[in-house]
Amino acid sequence: MGVIAKQSIRGTIVTYLGISVGIFTTFFVLTRFLTSEEIGLKQVLIDNAATLFISLAQLGTNASIIRFYPYFKEKDSDEDHGFFFWALLVPFFGFLVFAVVYWACSTPIAAWFGEKSPLFVEYYYFVLPISFFMLYQAICESTCNVLMRIVVPRGVRELGVRIGLLVVYLLYAKRILSLDGFVIALCANYAIASIVNLCYFLSLKHIKLRPDWAFLRANKSIVRRYLTYTGFLVISALTTVLAPILSSLFITAEMGLNSTGIFAIATYIAVMVSIPNRSVTAIASPQLARAIKEQNREECSLLIQQVTRNLLLIGGFILLAIWVNIDLIFHIMPNGETFATAKIPVLLLGVSQLILGTFYICLNALNFSRYYAFSLLLSAILTVSAILLNRYLVPQYQMTGAAASNLISFGLYYLLICITVVALCRLKIVDRNWWLIMILIATVFVLNWLWMTYLPSFGIWTDSILRSIVLLGGACFLAYKMKLSPEINGQIVQNFKP
DSSP: OHHHHHHHHHHHHHHHHHHHHHHHIIIIIIHHHSOHHHHHHHIIIIIIIIHHHHHHHTTTHHHHHHHHHHHHSOTTSOOOTTHHHHHHHHHHHHHHHHHHHHHHTHHHHHHHHTTTOHHHHHTGGGHHHHHHHHHHHHHHHHHHHHTTOOHHHHHIIIIIHHHHHHHHHHHHHTTSSOHHHHHHHHHHHHHHHHHHHHHHHHHHSOOOOSOOHHHHHHTHHHHHHHHHHHHHHHHHHHHHTHHHHHHHHHHHHHHOHHHHHHHHHHHHHHHGGGHHHHHHHHHHHHHHHHHHHTTOHHHHHHHHHHHHHHHHHHHHHHHHHHHHTHHHHHHHSTTHHHHGGGHHHHHHHHHHHHHHHHHHHHHHHHHHSTTTTHHHHHHHHHHHHHHHHHHHHHHHHHHHHHHHHHHHHHHHHHHHHHHHHHHTSOOOOOOHHHHHHHHHHHHHHHHHHHHHHHSOOOOHHHHHHHHIIIIIHHHHHHHHHTTSOHHHHHHHHHHHOO
16 A cells, blocks of 8 residues: 555645645635625535536546546556547536536526525526536546546645635635626636646646547447446436535525525535545545456455545544534634534534545445446435435424435445445455444544533633543544554654654
C-alpha cells in the first residue's frame, strides 16, 4: 500500500488545508455575512441541482475511466490507444442531452419550488454553466487519478475552489457584487478550476486526443462492455446521486431556503467526517480495478480491509472531535444560535458520512466486478427508501427527520452492498481490528455522554478542552498502542522518528 499511502497522505494534507479554508469560510464568513436564504440558494444551485446534473451528464465516465483504463493501457508503456479522447468527449454529449431535459423540466420544477423558494426559480438556468464547468473539473480529476496523480487536482478542488469561493463571498459581503454578480462569480470560479485541471492533465504525459479506431475494431467486446456499463451507470447515477440530496430538496420545497441554509451548515460540518475517503479511495480505486481485472481475490480483500479499517479509524475520530466540541462550534460561530437548531442533524448526518466514507470502496468493488448490475437494484432501494422516509419524516420532524432519513437509507444501502460483495464477489471487507476500532469509537461516545450528564460544567471552553484532551487524546493513545492501523502507525514512525 506504499503508493496508496504516499499519494493518499499528500492528498489528505492538501484536502485538510482546503478544509481549513472551508471552515473559516463556512463558519466565519457565510454565517456572518450571508443570510440563511442566500446560503440555501448556493446549496441548491451547486450542491444539489448542479451535482445531480453532472452525475447524469457524465454518463458514468468517472467510473468508466477507472474501470476500463487498464484494458486500453499497454503494460510498461505510455500507449493508451486514444482512451482519453473518449473520456473527454462522452461527457460533452451527455451534457447536451441532459441540458435539453433540464430546460424541458423548468415548468414543473418552478411549480414545486416557486412558493417556498422563489429565489431558486429565479436563478434556475445558472445551473447549466455551473454544471458544465464542474463536470469537466471532475472528469479531468478522474483522468489524473488513473495516472496516479491526485495531489494537484485534489488541491484545485479542495483548496483552489474554496479560496475562490471565499473571495466571492467576501466581495458579495462588501456589496461589490450584486446577487446576480454573486451567482455569475460562482460560475467563473468553477470555470477557472476546470481549466487548471485540464491543463495539468495535458501536462502529465503525451496525451493522444485522437481515437484509435483499429484498436476499437480489434476489441469490439470492450466497446460492447463499455456501452453496457455506461448505460447501467446512467440509470444507477439517477438513483445513487438523487438519494443524498433528496433531504435538502424536500426541505427547500417544504420549508424554504432559510431552513435549507441551516441544514447546509449542518451538512458542511458532517461532510468533514468523510473527507479522508476522497483521497484514499481516489488512489485505491485504480489499484482495486486492476486487481479485479486480474482476478486476484486475495489482493482485493487485503486492499478493501486496509481501506475500511483506516477510514473507519480516521473518520470515526473526526466525528468524535466534532461531537465532543459541537456546543463550542456553534458558540464561536457568528449567528450560531440560529444554526444550533441543527445540532442533532449534525450527529445523524455525521454517522451517515462515516458509513459512506468507510464502505465506499465496497461500492467500487461491486461496480468494478462482473456483478455490477446488482448495484442498480441496490441503488433503486436506496432512492425509494430515501423518498418514502423524507416524505414521512420531513413534514413531522423537519431537519431532524431529513437527517434521520439520510442515515436510515444510507445505512440500509451500504449494508446490502457489503452483503453482496461478501456473498457474490467472495471478498473480505473487515478484519478484527475494524471491530476493535468500532468498540473504541462507541466507548468514547458513551463516555462523552456520561461526562456531559453527570459531571459538573466549568464553562463551554473548559469543558470542550478537557473532554478533547482526556477522551480524544486517550483514544488516540490506545489506537496507537494497540496498533489498530499498522499503516497509520508506520507513517507516524516514518514521519516523526528522531
